[in-house]
Amino acid sequence: MKFISSLLIILSIVSICLSQTSSSVSSSSSSSSSSQECFPGYSGVNCTFNHNVTGYVPAYAHGGYVLFWGNFGATHDGLSVLIGGTTCSIFVAYEWMIKCYAGALPENTFYNVTVTQNGITWFQDNYYRYQTNCVNGETLNGYCQCETGFTGELCDVESSPYINTISSSSIDGGHVIADGWFGQDPQIGTFSILIGNKKLRIVQIGSTRFSGVAPQGNGSQDITIYNSTNNQLLYTGINSFQYDSTLCYGDCFANGICNNGVCECFYPWTGPYCFEFNSCQCPQI
Numbered sequence: 001m002k003f004i005s006s007l008l009i010i011l012s013i014v015s016i017c018l019s020q021t022s023s024s025v026s027s028s029s030s031s032s033s034s035s036q037e038c039f040p041g042y043s044g045v046n047c048t049f050n051h052n053v054t055g056y057v058p059a060y061a062h063g064g065y066v067l068f069w070g071n072f073g074a075t076h077d078g079l080s081v082l083i084g085g086t087t088c089s090i091f092v093a094y095e096w097m098i099k100c101y102a103g104a105l106p107e108n109t110f111y112n113v114t115v116t117q118n119g120i121t122w123f124q125d126n127y128y129r130y131q132t133n134c135v136n137g138e139t140l141n142g143y144c145q146c147e148t149g150f151t152g153e154l155c156d157v158e159s160s161p162y163i164n165t166i167s168s169s170s171i172d173g174g175h176v177i178a179d180g181w182f183g184q185d186p187q188i189g190t191f192s193i194l195i196g197n198k199k200l201r202i203v204q205i206g207s208t209r210f211s212g213v214a215p216q217g218n219g220s221q222d223i224t225i226y227n228s229t230n231n232q233l234l235y236t237g238i239n240s241f242q243y244d245s246t247l248c249y250g251d252c253f254a255n256g257i258c259n260n261g262v263c264e265c266f267y268p269w270t271g272p273y274c275f276e277f278n279s280c281q282c283p284q285i
């Protein structure tokens with residue numbers, strides 16, 4: 001009895017091993033026939049090119065020509081393009097581009113795209129959207145790419161002011177330039193800009209850049225932008241202003257060389273920033 005049951009266990013183990021071996025053999029042989037004999041990017045019994053779409057230029061909602069960019073290979077047997085299940089009539093097909101004519105479809109909805117050729121289908125869910133009229137931007141793959149200072153789906157919402165970059169100043173302050181967004185038609189009095197808790201004096205301001213004079217300070221300081229009419233805080237850049245102790249105020253006014261934060265003045269200029277005239281050593285007029 002004991003002998004028979006252990007024989008049964010051995011038999012069942014052997015049969016499990018056999019079935020695992022046969023299944024692994026069959027699956028590896030089938031995958032090697034499709035992947036090993038084809039170049040990368042090709043598959044199937046006949047090594048057909050795996051086409052794909054990488055981008056598109058949409059038509060307007062009332063219909064028109066659509067360009068699909070991608071990799072479509074040299075052969076386009078049985079080519080069809082479906083946008084949201086509706087045929088886009090093929091006008092021309094190249095290796096890098098397919099042009100087709102699409103009918104009218106409602107705006108602001110994304111549609112599935114199916115591109116079939118040579119018995120192979122490329123599909124992308126919610127991929128295509130008809131041309132939308134971006135107010136301050138351009139359409140790319142169904143989305144508006146907004147110009148600086150605008151946001152929202154149609155780029156019709158003006159951004160709050162913000163600073164992307166601002167130059168450093170010496171610890172005695174000095175001239176700085178900032179890039180970012182400061183509104184469509186800003187004036188010198190539109191904003192109050194603070195470095196730490198001291199005011200920066202704005203010299204010139206446009207939509208994407210201002211220049212000004214930073215106050216004295218040290219280390220890293222926050223920059224804040226306030227609406228100067230109602231004192232509303234519009235922007236905070238935490239530690240985004242750097243005082244650089246190796247810089248010299250006014251860069252020694254071009255009358256000397258800045259050496260690690262200390263001006264070395266050309267004769268006859270003098271003073272901490274080379275802004276004073278050494279009258280003792282010069283003939284009086």
Ligand SMILES: *[C@@H]1O[C@H](CO)[C@@H](O)[C@H](O)[C@H]1NC(C)=O
Nearest residue numbers: 040041050051052053054071
């Ligand atoms: C599209 O196809 C090309 C050519 O086969 C390939 O190099 C590329 O990686 C593919 N891109 C994507 C996103 O599948």
Ligand SMILES: *[C@@H]1O[C@H](CO)[C@@H](O)[C@H](O)[C@H]1NC(C)=O
Nearest residue numbers: 044045046047048118119120
């Ligand atoms: C592969 O090529 C043969 C001969 O041209 C054709 O009969 C067959 O349908 C092709 N198979 C596929 C999957 O395209």
Ligand SMILES: *[C@@H]1O[C@H](CO)[C@@H](O)[C@H](O)[C@H]1NC(C)=O
Nearest residue numbers: 084085110111112124125126
């Ligand atoms: C898009 O494809 C998804 C499946 O991925 C399907 O559920 C959906 O109904 C399709 N939408 C359209 C409009 O064909």
Ligand SMILES: *[C@@H]1O[C@H](CO)[C@@H](O)[C@H](O)[C@H]1NC(C)=O
Nearest residue numbers: 171196197216217218219245
């Ligand atoms: C930096 O400025 C603070 C005041 O804002 C001052 O107390 C401190 O001494 C300064 N540090 C240096 C190294 O100048």
Ligand SMILES: *[C@@H]1O[C@H](CO)[C@@H](O)[C@H](O)[C@H]1NC(C)=O
Nearest residue numbers: 183190227228229230232234
């Ligand atoms: C500043 O506040 C005034 C008054 O509330 C408002 O009319 C103006 O549009 C604001 N300006 C900015 C740039 O936020």
